[in-house]
Amino acid sequence: MTAAVTTPPASAAVVPPLAGFTVGITAARRAGELATMLERRGAVVQQGPALRIVPVADDTELADATRALVARPPDVTVATTGHGFRGWVEAADGWGIGEDLLAALGAGKLLARGPKARGAIRASGLVDAWSPESESSAEVLDHLLEMGVDGLRIAVQLHGEPLPDVVDALRMAGAEVVEVPVYRWLPPADLGPLDRLVDATLGGGIDVLTFTSAPAAASLLARCAQRGMRELLLEALRGPVLALCVGPVTAAPLEDVGVPTLQPQRSRLGAMVRQLEAELPARARRLPVAGRVLELRGHAVLVDGELRTVPPAGMALLRALARRPGRVVPRADLLGALPGGSGDEHAVETAMARLRGALGRSELVQTVVKRGYRLALDPEPVSGKCV
Missing domain, CATH: 3.40.50.10090 (Rossmann fold)
Structure with missing residues (x-):
């Protein structure tokens, strides 16, 4: 016979979707x-x-690449990130050549790797010619190779790290590539x-x-x-x-x-x-236990939809019990599941008492004398309540 299920009161607070994680x-x-x-x-x-992101506005490599592009405008410019493109234009403004840079880039075709890069291009007053649906550098490369790049001068705005696959492929296809290192990623x-x-x-x-x-x-x-x-x-x-x-x-x-x-x-x-x-x-794991539904989340449990925060030791015990729902789990096994590596089985009893207190219903976890503990699993799942 299936155990009766207590329905949470209509006034019960709605649990946020990520609560307990x-x-x-x-x-x-x-x-x-x-x-x-x-x-x-x-x-x-x-x-x-x-x-951490390190701007390179004072980096001679960025300054040299920018002045080289002003002197000889690129046929194609690839903007890989909105943040990077804006930083590039701001750095050029600081050197007094911002308008010259925009004029040089606007003389050729601009490709945006994604919507953010496209937005930065348009915010600067320029117009992009194409952007891939996937926001992938690989798709940008395929587009360029299909277009044909032999003899073209192509500026590639880097996004924190080199793009050797893209740059090498373009050079092998006959393009002259100018790498633009706008900012760098470094360890924190x-x-x-x-x-x-x-x-x-x-x-x-x-x-x-x-x-x-x-x-x-x-x-x-x-x-x-x-x-x-x-x-x-x-x-x-x-x-x-x-x-x-x-x-x-x-x-x-x-x-x-x-x-x-x-x-x-x-x-x-x-x-x-x-x-x-x-x-x-x-x-999340859901189990029908003692007429109620337990939903195990990261550091909490939902008991019939009510969020109950559980201490780490108690959560470790509950997960060990849930791996063998309805079966007796010996104290020695539960002791091994506890964080901290305690060798005293009394730690299991202490953690179990706190677990029951956190759950608010002691009948959910049963003590089996001289053997261990078990979840009071219902004979069969309650329809519509568990997965």
């Missing part, structure tokens, strides 16, 4: 904006910038927040890691390699931790090492958050 942010630029969007949807956010000046984010990820405290640029993903992997944690991080990202990327370009360094990623159809922060909002709750 912890999201890590690796971005440097627009990290605050992303954090705000996530927190509004209930997520707990931990920030650990994986890089303070590695502490990034290291703490990695430690939390490996310790099971992070449910999602977000990435908004390919250099951030590459920098995170490089830092983990320096600390001897690269394989551990990859294991986490291939398992319980979701890697959320703003688009395919950002995802490439992760997918190249076998990490599955979640991406929105449109490469925008808002679209990325909405994708997570739809995806993450659907991944």
Whole structure:
């Protein structure tokens, strides 16, 4: 006989879609904006910038490239990022050649890698000729090669790191390429927040890691390699931790090492958050227990739709019980699941008492004398309530 299910009162507060989950942010630029969007949807956010953006307005390499293009305007200019293109024009203004640069670029054809680059081009008073749907540098390259570049002078605005595949292919096809390094990605000046984010990820405290640029993903992997944690991080990202990327370009360094990623159809922060909002709750584990529905989230549990925050030790026990729902889990196994490596089984009893208190209903977890504990799993799922 199926246990009766208590229906939450109609006045129960609506739980935000990301409540109970912890999201890590690796971005440097627009990290605050992303954090705000996530927190509004209930997520707990931990920030650990994986890089920093260093403008190169005073860099002689950028100045030399800009003056060379003013002297000999390019036939084609590729703008890869809106932020970078604006920074380039602002730097040229600072040198007193801003109008000359715009005139030189406007004399040729401008290609934008994506909408942000296109917006920056138009904001400067210029007009773009083409932009790929994928916002991919590879599609820009294919377009140029199909167009034919032999004998053309092409300016490529870099977006924080070299683009050897694009530049080499254009040169092999006969183009003269001028690389424009508008800004550079460097490791963060303070590695502490990034290291703490990695430690939390490996310790099971992070449910999602977000990435908004390919250099951030590459920098995170490089830092983990320096600390001897690269394989551990990859294991986490291939398992319980979701890697959320703003688009395919950002995802490439992760997918190249076998990490599955979640991406929105449109490469925008808002679209990325909405994708997570739809995806993450659907991944939560739901179980019919003692006539109620338990939904296990990252650091919290929904009991019949009511959010209950659970201490880390209690959450570790609950996950161990949920892996064998309805079956008795010995105290020794539960002790091994507790964080901190305690060897005293009394720690299990203490954590279990706190878990029951956090859940608000002691009958959800049953004590089996001299054996261990079990979730009071209902004989069969309650229709329409569990997945």
